[in-house]
Amino acid sequence: MAGAEPVPDVPLLAGSGGLISDDVTLSHAGRRAVLLTRDADTAEFEALAATLGIEVVEVLRQSGSPDPRTHMGRGRLESVGDELASRRGDHPWADVDLVLVHATLLPRQLVNIHDVLTVEVWDRVRLLLELFTKHAASVEARTQVRIARLAADRLVLRELVRRVTTGERLGYGAGGRHGWRGVLETVNREITSLRRRQRRHASARRERRRQRAKSGALTVGLAGYTNAGKSSLFAALSGKQVLVDDRLFSTLETTVGRMQASPRLLLVDTIGFIDQLPSDLLDAFSATLMESLECDLLLLLADASDSPPEIRRRLETCQRELAERMDIDERPAYLVVLTKVDLLDDAARARARESVLELGMPEALLASTVTGEGLDELRQVILNRLHGAPRQLRLHPPTEEGDVPVAALIAELYERGLPTEHPEQVNDGVEVVEVECWIDAASLGRMQRAHPRQVESVYDGEQG
Ligand SMILES: Nc1nc2c(ncn2[C@@H]2O[C@H](COP(=O)(O)OP(=O)(O)OP(=O)(O)O)[C@@H](O)[C@H]2O)c(=O)[nH]1
Ligand SMILES: [Mg+2]
Incomplete structure (x- = not known):
């Protein structure tokens, strides 16, 4: 415990992180934010914010290489800080209470930026953490998200402790050396106990998987970038209702269902991938994810309605994540499935298929859960791959x-x-x-x- 020390004002900085209470279910819907970036393309980041109901009122771009201390240039940050401090009621930023930074920041950078801006600052990790917190529906997913949040908060706390210890200027008056240390110890203890709980979940999961394998059931995992259509395909093939939504990271837990008419064939729907998902965050979901990836056949899904470069980028992300998670001899055989083909004409379909081939992946199957196109063929191919010819x-x-x-x-x-x-x-x-x-x-x-x-x-x- 932090004892009688007041709990310092970390949450502001940590994106109302895990430190306030056990159960953070703050809604961010309706909040307005300014987005700072050094990259040209912020579409995906803005989509993530929109999924939380956050409106980005202005995107401020600054080219050049990132500043090691503050990511954005110091001068630029100071002018944003002045603007925020001096705004009046009719200013376009009037209701802005959040600054988003399109990057994965070092703890030091996050703290430094906050010093200058003095409003809540989220980087990519913070944004994803909020999103995961909002979407975590099961006990296991909530445990995983909370571990990830605390792990992220801990990095910031360590930075604050380091500052106090080295006598650097402090942006946070409230926490003295003992204050931060106390909080850090509390966080460490909680992480340890959550990890214990998570290990229990993971071993229950392993046991279920072992039972399934023993019964002779074969599993088909679904993997792909977030929003690729995994849950929709899972529902179409298994007849089991799962959450399908046009938002990023709708699914955070693993669902197992039987493929219709094939009782001994199990389908596994799970969390999606995203580019640069911080490994801490994905590690928390590792047990969940592995349940889908350790399968007899993997369906690697890609949204065919994305542009060809986007299809390639997203499939490459999946490939990279797979490679990081599994040795080459553990990786399952896979099929590539292009989803949502009802949205495409013939020429666009051809381009989408071509993108898959360019990555050196096998010829993709086309499917739509809206029209049902390709689903019968997909079932046949799955059965053929697993059982050979009838x-x-x-x-x-x-x-x-x-x-x-x-x-x-x-x-x-x-x-x-x-x-x-x-x-x-x-x-x-x-x-x-x-x-x-x-x-x-x-x-x-x-x-x-x-x-x-x-x-x-x-x-x-x-x-x-
Ligand atoms: N037009 C069309 N839309 C589809 C199809 N399949 C899925 N969608 C839509 O795509 C969106 C995402 O679908 P989901 O099945 O939730 O995707 P997911 O991969 O499970 O997403 P996450 O769990 O968020 O990673 C939803 O709005 C679906 O209605 C399809 O075949 N055609
Ligand atoms: Mg899903």
């Missing part, structure tokens, strides 16, 4: 004690695999029934052992 099975009617009716064998086939079409009328007395069915070798073996004489494999694809 097998031709011959089901024999019962002849001896212990044998079961052919109808029961068919029911079992639906449970263990997926017949390509439902067999015609079954006459259980006499007739042998031929069925074409996707089924993996292990499941077929189990069936054959359970029903000796009755399940004959006529042609079992290429798996021998």
